[in-house]
Amino acid sequence: MNTEALSRQFTAELDRLSGSAETAARRAAAFDAFSATGFPTRRDEQWRYTDLRPISTAELDFAPASPSAELVSRVSESLERSGFDATASRLVFVDGSYCEALSRTTDAAGISIASLASCSEADLPAHAHAPLDGHPLATLNAAFAREGALIAAEAGARTAAPIELVFAASGHSGIAAQPRILIDLGHGADVTLVQHLLDLEPARGWFNAVTQIVQPPGSQLTLYRLQDHAEHQFHTALTRAELAEDAKLICGYFDLGGRLVRNDFDIRLKGAGADADLYGLFLASSGQHTDNHIRMDHIAPGTRSAEAFRGIIGDRGHGVFNGKVVVHRDAQHIDARQSSDNLLLADNAEIDTKPELEIYADDVKCSHGATIGELDDEQMFYLRARGLADDEARNLLTFAFANTILERIALPELRERIAERVAARLPNDETADKMR
Amino acid sequence: MLTIENLHVAVEEREILKGLDLSVNAGEIHAIMGPNGSGKSTLAQVLAGKDSYSVTQGRVLYRGEDLLDMEPEERARRGVFLAFQYPTEIPGVNNAYLLKAALNARREADGEPQVDAFEFMRLIRSRMELMNISKEFLNRSVNEGFSGGEKKRNEILQMLVLEPSLAVLDETDSGLDVDALKIVAAGVNSLRSDDRAMVLVTHYERLLELIVPDHVHVLSDGRIVKSGDRELARELDARGYDWVQQEAASA
């Protein structure tokens, strides 16, 4: 999609969207900021391993129509089939549009859940308009975003059951959903949120999300995401969080599908005792590309971060782990750990891992470990010598590798659901056959 | 049950088994002894189907069929069992899961129904007691963090559950304390029957006092150089291998 076409779509969209002159100006400024650089290329250090041309050259529709009743009922069936809790608070979006019929926003005490379009501008937290410099795709999202979720928790409020955000894609090609998720917690609030991304049919669309999180002192946010796209979907997401004293953020991201996946994390530990724990599992085979790109800023002393990502990479799959830890001046007593463990299941599977450390303090503990391995021959033989078929043994060992990450999911039902999806999507026998 | 004829096996161009012959009938227990590095584990692994060894000559018949032509899992399903000298640790794979999957694979091959969770527990309880393995081992990862002796007892537990026709035990007695040795021997003896054969690889005659073999063989430099009965084991225990090797060299 060339710049003129994109610009035409933007102008049409700006006319269509309601909102104050101020909002319109902000969108225009974001669009101009994006246009100034356009889609990043691999010459840009931040995008060295990920080629966005499949997205930048695709025909995309940034203003898809609202879903038909027929589509909504198909999504509803699909949710039931996949065992979604019918009583949970949830927001459902179909092709980027909010779907009230499938959503349930019964507010737990002190917690409000709303679709963004239903919020008045005055309801939005201040950070909704924070600039997204250095993140061109997020900046493009700022220009186009018209839907998403606002989760706000009062001081001390807790979610009894996790809040679910479901983003379903219809299977119509070319849809470019640009959702925005705003999470605004009060002091000491404790919120668990689960994001599900699923496609009803294989489609080549683009899902480009921005999640903005502000955590005041003592708050805790647990964010799970199951990205279960069909094989052609492009998925890019920025998760940005600011943590004050003793705030704790836990992110567990599971990327199972998608053709081209890029997760950016931009985490700022601004108060002493702030703690960010990111972990993830991705499967990349049949030409899938998954890139986890993290920037962790230890701004205050006594902050802690952990990043643990595992990749299972099969036929023509490509994984990337790029983790940068920056310890700011005088931010002493820092504990920062990174690990990237990867299992390569095919000769043509590829992984790039690039840890980066920038340290401007002297009393810090930083560690990084990267492993790249194949299935262990001795373990394979042991299992087969006990009568397990070759592919069964492969899947068992591959799943065991994934399970280390799955075991970290604190919600048993969610763990079960994600484990099932992982098991169902493990690189299949064909991949295994090609290896021999 | 098992007929090995003129078996030659090489690893990375190096010949390890150099024309081995062995015949094991149903109902028999054969002990194989021999110096370190003589090829005992190589033989055991080749029988189980390890593909890093290449068979360059000879043949192996199991119940009249070409064993070397079968995949490792097919051998296991047809009743060949190897108790590993060094059982492999498999983090993340549940011990009970493997035991059940192994049993069901064998049952499927025999055209028997799969065991359910209840029947499985009933089936393994007494065997776990016999092996003095506590229930918590079921929920641990296969061999991970097991002590040397626990690994060996776990191998025998698997054997008891799978009830193989041909069991090859590679130094299952090594590293066991006296009590564990008795437990393992009791387990092995409980499987002794007319329609089952066993090959015990061992360095210690004391095992053969507990599991009395029908035949004892000396494997040296890739060949069986001497065979006899349990008296041979006693003699080896007293005199070492030198005399057998000299005898073989002068023959």
Ligand SMILES: Nc1ncnc2c1ncn2[C@@H]1O[C@H](COP(=O)(O)OP(=O)(O)OP(=O)(O)O)[C@@H](O)[C@H]1O
């Ligand atoms: N995978 C391998 N690669 C290279 N050499 C090997 C391999 N496996 C076995 N060997 C060599 O083959 C020879 C026989 O080894 P094997 O393990 O069969 O001996 P063993 O009789 O079982 O000895 P031990 O009594 O010490 O267990 C040894 O010299 C060993 O180093």
Ligand SMILES: [Mg+2]
């Ligand atoms: Mg050996």
